[in-house]
Amino acid sequence: MDTYRNHSLAPYTTVKIGGPADTFIITTTTDEFVQTLKNINKKLVILGNGSNTLISDTGIRDTVIKNTANKIEYLSDNTVRVESGVQLPFLINDTINHSLSGLEEFTYIPSTIGGAIHGNIHGVNKNNFDKFLVSIEIFDQNLKTRKSFLAKDLNWSYDHSEFQQHPEWVILSATLKLSPGDPATLKQTVTDITAKKITTQSMNSLGSTFKNPQNDFAGRIIDEELHLKGFRLGDAQISEKHANFILNLGHATASDYYALIKKIQSEAKEKGFLLEPEIKFLGDFS
Numbered sequence: 001m002d003t004y005r006n007h008s009l010a011p012y013t014t015v016k017i018g019g020p021a022d023t024f025i026i027t028t029t030t031d032e033f034v035q036t037l038k039n040i041n042k043k044l045v046i047l048g049n050g051s052n053t054l055i056s057d058t059g060i061r062d063t064v065i066k067n068t069a070n071k072i073e074y075l076s077d078n079t080v081r082v083e084s085g086v087q088l089p090f091l092i093n094d095t096i097n098h099s100l101s102g103l104e105e106f107t108y109i110p111s112t113i114g115g116a117i118h119g120n121i122h123g124v125n126k127n128n129f130d131k132f133l134v135s136i137e138i139f140d141q142n143l144k145t146r147k148s149f150l151a152k153d154l155n156w157s158y159d160h161s162e163f164q165q166h167p168e169w170v171i172l173s174a175t176l177k178l179s180p181g182d183p184a185t186l187k188q189t190v191t192d193i194t195a196k197k198i199t200t201q202s203m204n205s206l207g208s209t210f211k212n213p214q215n216d217f218a219g220r221i222i223d224e225e226l227h228l229k230g231f232r233l234g235d236a237q238i239s240e241k242h243a244n245f246i247l248n249l250g251h252a253t254a255s256d257y258y259a260l261i262k263k264i265q266s267e268a269k270e271k272g273f274l275l276e277p278e279i280k281f282l283g284d285f286s
């Protein structure tokens with residue numbers, strides 16, 4: 001376990017933006033993670049890969065924990081138990097090598113398993129991550145105990161999991177149920193999805209900035225209604241390739257990024273469109 005004081009969080013996000021955490025802890029096993037959670041009685045923040053989170057330039061006064069516990073255990077009946085710090089791209093590859101299918105539709109999402117469950121990520125076949133979840137083990141920070149839930153007993157929807165209503169629940173591990181599959185075919189699927197996504201989606205972003213309004217696309221609105229594709233504030237730029245992605249061209253600050261989000265929202269509102277952020281905000285943006 002490593003503990004840092006006044007430590008910049010920018011390197012721990014895909015967009016490389018964010019000020020320091022007063023205390024930043026990296027845990028490497030679930031036991032270490034739980035022990036750390038037990039010992040901290042004040043507010044804390046869990047960070048995955050920071051691929052969906054804009055951290056403010058002034059950073060975070062609470063303790064931030066990044067858990068990198070990454071055990072993967074293959075059980076009977078096509079199920080696999082994974083710790084929350086497992087990298088999703090690694091797991092996709094590993095399950096394919098074990099002739100298991102299901103996760104390939106989440107190719108090109110730079111998530112941890114904790115982040116994938118928390119946000120109930122959506123894949124290219126329109127399934128959400130909960131489709132593959134059997135059970136989840138959590139640590140309840142209020143009760144200071146470990147608990148397990150059957151996934152079917154929790155609330156899930158597109159972009160939403162019950163975890164978003166329970167900040168005291170820290171995801172430790174999960175069991176996933178997959179299906180038998182042919183590794184060569186599955187690898188081809190991954191290659192095809194990657195080839196398609198790489199042309200429009202950049203890793204120096206936070207993924208889709210806004211949720212798609214019903215029966216419409218945020219990217220279409222930003223491009224065709226607001227004509228903002230390529231628009232830039234400082235080093236934050238609305239992607240030329242996909243208008244719902246905001247890129248850091250090199251030295252973007254959280255303020256640049258946030259101001260761009262506000263500009264899009266206000267111009268959209270003037271034209272009668274409500275754009276709600278899909279990304280999460282950590283720290284002070286006032």
Ligand SMILES: Cc1cc2nc3c(=O)[nH]c(=O)nc-3n(C[C@H](O)[C@H](O)[C@H](O)COP(=O)(O)OP(=O)(O)OC[C@H]3O[C@@H](n4cnc5c(N)ncnc54)[C@H](O)[C@@H]3O)c2cc1C
Nearest residue numbers: 048049050051052053111112114115116118121122171207
């Ligand atoms: C290029 C690109 C493509 C993307 N494509 C998609 C896509 O196709 N579909 C999609 O849904 N998303 C997509 N995203 C968005 C993003 O990758 C996902 O939302 C991802 O699941 C976030 O995971 P993370 O580990 O980075 O979480 P973070 O951004 O670090 O955290 C997100 C939230 O999860 C919470 N959290 C993380 N770990 C835990 C834990 N162990 N216990 C409790 N809470 C936890 C955090 O506190 C935070 O509230 C994309 C992003 C990028 C950059």
